[in-house]
Structures are given as C-alpha cells and as structure tokens.
Amino acid sequence: GRRAAVSASTAFLQEVEGPSRVCASFPGVRLDNGGGSSSAVLGLAGPQECVETCRRLSNCSQLVYSAGNKGCYMFEHAKAERYAKDDGSDLAQITSAFCTDGGSSSFRLEGLRAQLGQSTARQERAEVQRRWREAEQKASALIATMTQDAKLTFVRGAPGGLGYAGFLKPAGLPPSVMPLKMQDGPQGFNPYQVKLAGTATQFPSLLSVAASFDPQVAEEYAQAVADEFVTKGANVLLGPDVEVTRATLTGRCFETISGEDPFLGSQLVGPFVKAIQARGIIATVKHWLDNNQEIYRQTMTSVVAERTQHEVYMPVFKAAFEAGAGAVMCAYNKVNGHHACENGHILTKLLREDLGFKGYVVSDWGATHNGERSANSGLDVEMPSSKYFANLTDYIAAGSVKQEKLDQMVTHVLSAMYFVGGMDGVFPAEKAGAWGHLPATTDGHRATALKTVLDSAVLLKNHDTLPLLPSTKKIALIGGYCKHSNDKRFAQGSVYSSGGSGFVMTTRTITPLEGLQEHYQADPSVEIVHSTDTSAAAGADVAVICAAAHSEEGWDRQNLSLP
Template sequence: MAPSRLWLLVPLLSAERCDWSKDAQDTPHLQLVQRQLQLRKSRKVRTWDEARDKAAELVPQLSAPELHQLLRGEHFAVTGEPDAGYYVGNIAGVPRLGLPALKMQDAGQGFRATEPKTGGTTTAFPCMLALASTWDEELVELVAAAIATEFKGKGANVVLGPSINVHRVAAGGRNFEYLSGEDGHLGARLTAAYVKGVQDQGVMAVAKHFAFNEQETKRMLMDAHASERSKWELYYAPFRAAVEAGVGAVMCAYNKVNGTYACHNSEILTNDLRSKMGFHGFVMSDWLAMHSPEALAAGLDQEQPGLINLPFGNKYGILSDKVITGLDRKVKEGAARHILTSVFRLGLDLEPGCAPPNCTKELTSDQTKAITKGQGHGAIAFRAAASAVTLLKNTNSLLPLSKGKVHRIAVVGKACHDAAHASYIGKGSGFVQPDSSARTPFQAIKERASKDEIEVVKPEGDTAAEAAALASSADLVIVVIGADASEGADRSSLDLGLDNDALVRGVTSKAPTVVLLQIPGAAPALRERARERGDLVTDL
C-alpha cells in the first residue's frame, strides 16, 4: 500500500514554544482583546511638527551633562554587572524638564528576559518569521500591541524592533527574527502594521538593522555593496514603510555599506533615510556599532549601549566624558532634537514610569503575568501560531486526524519531549525566557488524541533504532526534529543533521504514514527521500 502523502509547511512558526493552554484558544476572549486594543488607539499624541517645536524649545535648556546623557546609553543589562534594575538599553531622564528615561528591550519573540526572575512572566510569541508567514496585517498589529502592553508592564517604553532585514541568505542565523521574510513588499506591509501596533500603545518602535545586515557571518567586518535599484526596490522597502508609519527610531547596522560603516554612513543615514524617506525620528547604533565620534556628523544620534562598566571601575564607550565634552554643542543639540522629537511625538513624557536602576520591581514583578492572562495574550500567540501554518498537500485526506483513521500514534524525536529545549529557542537578542509550565508537543498531542480515544506512545530513548522499532507498531508516526538558530552565527548547512536524517530514514522505512514536524532555525533542505515518502512537513 502506498504511503499517505501529506504536506504542511510553515517557515519557522517559532524558535520558541507556543502557549497550548485551553484559554489560549478562547476566541471570544480574543475578540474582546481586539476591542480593547482598538480603544487604546484613541490616545492623543502630538504631531511631528508639534513635537519638533517642543524639542527645539527644550534642548537649549539642557545642561552639558543632561545633553550628553541623551546621546549615550548607560549600563548594559546583559554584561553581568552587579547593578539590577537596568534594561538592555538605558537613557537617563531629566526629571526637572519632564524628560522620561528611555528603557529599551529586545522583542524578537516578546519581551527579552535578561534576569532569571523574568522568565515565565511574559508571553513567548511566535517569532517574526512566523508572523510574516501569516500574511495578516491585522494579526501582526495585534501581536505588536500585545508585546508593547507587556513592555509597559515591565517598565520599558522602547521596543527594539521590528527587525525587518530581507532574507537573502537562506542560512541566516537571525532569519527567525526578521518580519520581512524573502519579500520586501510583504515586509513593508507587515512592518507598517507592527509599528502601528506598538506605538498606538504609547511605546516607541525601533526599525532595525539599517541597512543590508542580511547575514551574521562576519557581520562586523563585511562590506555590503548595493546598487540604487536594489536598495530602493528590495532592501529599503520595509524601512520606508516604517518611516511612513511614523516609527520613532531606526537602528543602524554593524556592517559596512559601500565601504563605510552603516552607523558612519551619511549616504544611507542622512541622504537616503532622512532626506529621501522623510524620517523624523532618531538613529541609534546597534550595540557597539559606533566606531568614532565622527558618526554624529554622519547622521547617528545616539550611541548604544554607551558607557559600559568594566572591571576595576573603568568604563568603555566611544562617547567618553572627555570625547563628548570636546564635541561641537550644535552637533550634539541636533542629535538631541531628533531624540526628543520622537519622545514628544509618541507622548513618552506623559507616562515616564520608573527610572533605571530603580526598575527591579517592574522587571521581576508577576504583574505582567497578570496582564498576559487577563488580556488574553496566550490567545493572540496561539492564533498567530495557527495562522502561520500552510497546508501544501493532503493526499487521501489524512488530515484532520480522527479515531476512525488512526488508533495508535507514535511520537518520536528529541524535540517532542521538551517545550523549552535550548536547541529550539532562538538565541541572542531574540531570546525569550521560556515558561517552565509550557507543555511539550508530546503532551499536547496525547491530550488532544485522548478525546478521540487514540493511543499515543513514545520510545524509551531518542535513538533512531528505538524510534524505528516503535514505528512498525503504530498507524501513524509523528517525528519531531529541529535545528538551532542564533544571532552571531549563520547555519553551516540547511540539512537537518545526521542524527535527524537517520531518525527520519529509520522511521519512514517502517511506518506507512509519517508526519515530520520540524523546528528549524532557518529554511530546511527537504531531501528527495522525504518527498517520495509523502512526509507531512510542519515547521514550528
């Protein structure tokens, strides 16, 4: 008998796990959340002109130290320094003038956890690539709004996202973080929705990484050469959409562009971004991407992470006290006006919140968990995950599974037993601290199958031989495999790895029907043997 042929494809639903709890599927609750978020859009904000005028009036009132602290960050929450209560990026406020502190955190899959106590108090949403796979602007806006709400619950007011580089390197280590997928036009549409979702909640969005940071390999050394046509037709499209949506800030990239580092490149920062696109906000550097103070004259406004504490009481930063004091005040005021224009445009001064380092309570509090549960963020994450799935082939109508079609299912593969396994969580800036209560794929499948009295079993161990032995006794086998993805390194291959290949080979030689559930960090290479056996491919 020929094997059932069924294909289901989702490009990286998430390198993180989804919330499979019952309340996550509460559709009426989800509709209520949508109405609540719609109401928040009525919050009043200043126009760009009003914000610019207010910034121009206030900047001359800043003392030299106050002006300097706007242009450079202080502390870095992931350096292991003893001071608690800091975020990934921190800009001190000026209380006497009503200026709030800027508290920045990454958001590749939700609020990035930098303290162990943060884990489990926020939602792990599907990654940006999964959102791109939904082709759903309204849903992307809803997810972004939910993320921004959790940021506010953690005391943060700047989302370091969306990441919108276009996938031009299939093995790119950060592809799971990028909302654009492979298409600049799709990225543009979804970027606008994401920026709106975040900023309608009174939180600033930051479009990154500008520009041409499409790979991780030698990202701080590579020199991207781009023609005018390729820039504007493909790579710039999502950034232009972010600008048109009113994004508050743009982050410049590590790499060089046509011979000059992106954060020092006046051609892309001043000519392309500010003049041609009409950008009104400010430009911050990627972390440690500023190389000299001359970057301020080229279009950079803020150094991140700024001054970092080093051993023995020393500090590191390009804009040291000595260097920044010697710079022309007019140049510094120009950068400060850009920063404060965004602050006033989005009304961040109206909700200042805590000021680092006095944000430990907000960062570690369980109040955000109450927000996520009370406002149905699990339902939003679940809907986004489900919407990213694409059915490509369903020969013999194998799906949906039911008691009449199968009686015994075997679930095999290392990834099926651990919802928060390190190999299946996007690493680096996109990392979200997993919730220890998250259910594994095996647990979720077993619970659902039990409703139809379908038996679900798993092997004692994780070897290919054990999986193959169990496969012969099942009507259907679900193979759950994966590969990691991380900032800082591209995948060495699109193959699934020798262990995974052996597992799939062994199971498909014994089982009449196989479901292959993949959790890859980049586009997987599907070999001919998989297509011949009609595997169901689901990238989660």
C-alpha cells in the first residue's frame, strides 16, 4: 500500500523558521502520491501533528496521514489528484493536506483546492459511468431470458391510485424485486387524498433550495424527502424539477432547483440526486426540454437555438446525469415545432449523444401523442397508461418499430433499476404494498424544512425592526393572509404553498397571527391586533403586512403584482 510506495529522503527534512507557511487539510480524502523527494514519519498522534510537521518542512508541499499506522507521508511537490485505486473503505482514517509558503500562499492553495475538486469530479463521473456499464450488462443478460409480453410491461405504465401518481409493473423479475411506484413530487410526498393530509412534510419549494445557494441544504432536503418516500413505499420520485426559469410569471417556476441560473442549478442538483438514489429511489429529472410556461403547455412550441440549449437549458440536466439520475421526464410542450416526447433531436441527439444519458425517458402524464414516433424518437415509458404504446406489438410486426428498439427501451428501464440498487434490495421489498397512508413526517424532517426556509430567506432591509425589541407592546398584523392559510380563489395549493403536482397537503400550518399569539402568550402586556385593512396599525409599535402572490401548475400569472 501507501507505506511501501513512499521512500524516505533525509535531504527532504529541512525545517523552516517562522509561521509563514500555511496548510489546507482535507479529512477523508486520500491524495495520490506527490512528486519529488518524499519522507515517511510513523507514530504521530494524529493528523494535526502530521500537518504541523509538514508545515515546518521547507520542501513539504503535500501530505497523507493514515490513522491505521499513525503514518505521515510527505512529498516535495503537490499533486492535486485523488488516489485512483482507493476503494473508499478506510477514508475515515485518512487526512490529506497541501502546504505552501507565505506571500501568494492563499492563491496557491486555492488553485490546488480547485484542481482537487476537478479531480474528485472526474473520478466521481468515471465511477458513475462504470456503474452504468455494469447495470447495462446485468440488464441485457436478464432481458435475453424474457418473453415479448414481459418486455412490454417495462414500457407501458399504469394509472395511479391508492395515493400514488402511477405504476410500472414489470414482469419477469425475481419476486424480491419491487415494481416501480411513481410519486410526486420533488417537494415532498404528495398523497393526493385529503384524508392523508398531514402524513407527509410540506417542504419549502425547490426555489427556496435554490435561494439557499448551498449544496448541503439541497442534500439534507433530499435526504428528508427520501426518508418519507421510503416510509410510504414509493421508489420513483418524479423530480427534481430543474428547468432554468425564462419567465418569472410561469406557474411552476417555484418548483425549480435552478431558479434563473444554470450554474447554480448544476451545483445543487447533484447532491439532491445522489441523496435520493442512495435510498434505492429513482430520481426523475424534469421536464425535458424548454418547459417554460403553463398556459397552452400541451400545444405551444419553444423555439430555441442549439447554442442556447447547451449553454442555458441543458447544463443542469447534464449535472444531474453526471450524478447518476436514473430517469428523465419529457415535457408537454413542443420544441422547435415537435412534441417533446416524440422529438428525436432532443431525445436522441441532445439527450443520449450529447449528454450521454443512460437511464429511461418517461412521458409526462398524457404527453404522448403517437406511439410509433415516440418509440422511434427515444421515449421509453408511456404514462399514465399504454394508450399509444398498446400498439407496439403491431408496430414491431409491421417493421415500423424494430425489435431492437423495444429491447433498448427495456434495457434503459432495467438498467436504472439496477443502478439505484432496486434489484438488490436497497429499497425495502416489503414496501411493495400500499403504504401511502402511513405517517412519514417527523420532527427531524420538519426541522430540515424550517432550516431550508431560514437558509433561503432574503432580508432586503432591516432598520432596528428585527428582532422585535422588548419595548414592543402593540403589534399590528395587516392582511387576510396573516390569519388564513387557504384562499377559495386558488384552484390548487394554499396561501403558503404553490399548487399542482408539487403541492403537499398539510394539517400543521401555523399562521403569522397564531404564531405571534403563541409566542407572546405568557406576556399579557403585548397586544396583538389584526385587520384586513390598515386600521389595526393605529397606535402600533410594529406593523406586519402579510402579502403573498400565488402560482400553480396549469396557469401562469398575468403580472408580478401582489393581490
């Protein structure tokens, strides 16, 4: 191993005086051997002593410390590459670091840090590609044993029910393998039944995750969502939504983890996808492609140039696929005149050839218009039924769809199942029944939701207003939304959560009025008054205006005005 690969050099041990040298440590990272002279020191108490030893040596630019043998391995020249043959089994015992001289040291360290990040990303992408190759090989071997009828069950969806959005019930699989239960949405488990309201956490919108600018927030959010999907027995998440917002009036812009920035979305979507799929749940990235409005979404066309596709609308999808996303949902809209779910250019050229996507393409619900064109263009699964793919057998018999195409479609679905561990029990097989009624929300999940809200909040101006001063004795709440969480004018959603497939019904809403009343319950000297007009503000120390603009799936806002 590492110790045998390092040779000692006494000329290397040259101490320097003064604190001018600085180091940057990377716990849990095993760097590859550096260059030039090298030295090994055994028996050190811990990684910090190793780092300090390297810092004192004038020619030490890189170190690797192993707690297993308390060995400190130092190198003259830094190499910002991870150890390629590392299997990751003992990284908890490893610390690596770079050290450099003063002056321009911060620039040098930042450069090494950036190079290491690029090296890590390359290795992670290579590992994802390796896992896909392995999944495809297993899928191909199993498909070779299937009947034609069994293959067709992989591409024909079934309508939802029992609190789920839809099903895919493949035949020819071992009894221990769970069928695919698809569920909205990326902002929590949408039970679709009023009687199940409150059994899942109503998480903040994905746009809130974007506003946090923090990949860790995205990861923790996704982990909590995945927990609830496991509890409720759904092993396909219909999300995340990653479209780069073109028009802020669109009804579903609250759902996107990208906001208006493809770079931001690219940084956040990877941790989200990995956290979801680590639990054996297939992440379905949506909506491919150029889905930027709700009105006329079934018939309108987005006219987008190739350069714009690659620079603006595709990068977040690319980042999701590099993280291993197992599925992508094609959109309702047309792209350059052709429906997205039967558009060979975006489903084959852009998706498969340019971005290297390996998983399966599933239609949005009712977005398929022609089975023959969709199959030949690159659609793998029709949802929520087989209205058009019911005729695949006839198309194959007539030669208009090749048998190889059907085999390829099945391979995409089965490969995704292998990739996330669905064939190996990562998702508990006992969840194959209907478990959508089970309570899944927890104090921990709600704490994650609250943390997301806090991390995403933007305070534009605060002049001695927040936090409220102890001298505050009268607080006025202005507006109906201070008191009410529902509005009959909304077709979907609520005052505090936008509507559509991404909406999660809850019974735990606390209005601003209720929250303040509870907070000041023990202090009768504080008066809290409410009115729908400005009358409550008379004589108040503080006035809180509750205003909200609503958006939801199926329609777009006419303007940015608050109601």
